[in-house]
Amino acid sequence: AQSVTQPDIHITVSEGASLELRCNYSYGATPYLFWYVQSPGQGLQLLLKYFSGDTLVQGIKGFEAEFKRSQSSFNLRKPSVHWSDAAEYFCAVGPRGSQGNLIFGKGTKLSVKP
């Protein structure tokens, strides 16, 4: 079955500390991979995506993610977290070659301590 697992429901980091949010997927073939961020009561904003090529992708707001095929993972990282990064983060996968629905993980809520 196709699925996305975000093992951490809630993470708290201090402002200025580094961040890594984990994402593992189960899919028939290598999918397209996405990270979205959602602020309370808002829709989803795309942070970054991986389609092919360099397995380290850069996104907005200083985020990056690394695709590891052998581990079926697409972890999100940021070297120095800002208080404004507090939000919920969703990893998603989608089928290659044709537009289809995205499958989302359950999300990781990020809290930032001053």
Added chain:
Amino acid sequence: DTGVSQDPRHKITKRGQNVTFRCDPISEHNRLYWYRQTLGQGPEFLTYFQNEAQLEKSRLLSDRFSAERPKGSFSTLEIQRTEQGDSAMYLCASSLASLETQYFGPGTRLLVL
């Protein structure tokens, strides 16, 4: 603002009533998606359109739910005979057929009393 817009942003209704939500996609996007997000969960796919054709429907889309995109532009999602379990955030997204990235609107939060 040229992003995806949704109306209304919030809706409170009584069980058994019908509700309709509207989504206006980014103007040049020919694909439009509906998702549902319940508390503590990620969005779950409901249905999608390419132009005016509804190409895929999830099993989550019971017969009380209907979606249309009559002219290939905006879309409506109607829920008939609402139930308390329908309370959720309903998200719309759009994309270009030639690209694989979906852009989301702000959502419509539905509360069924």
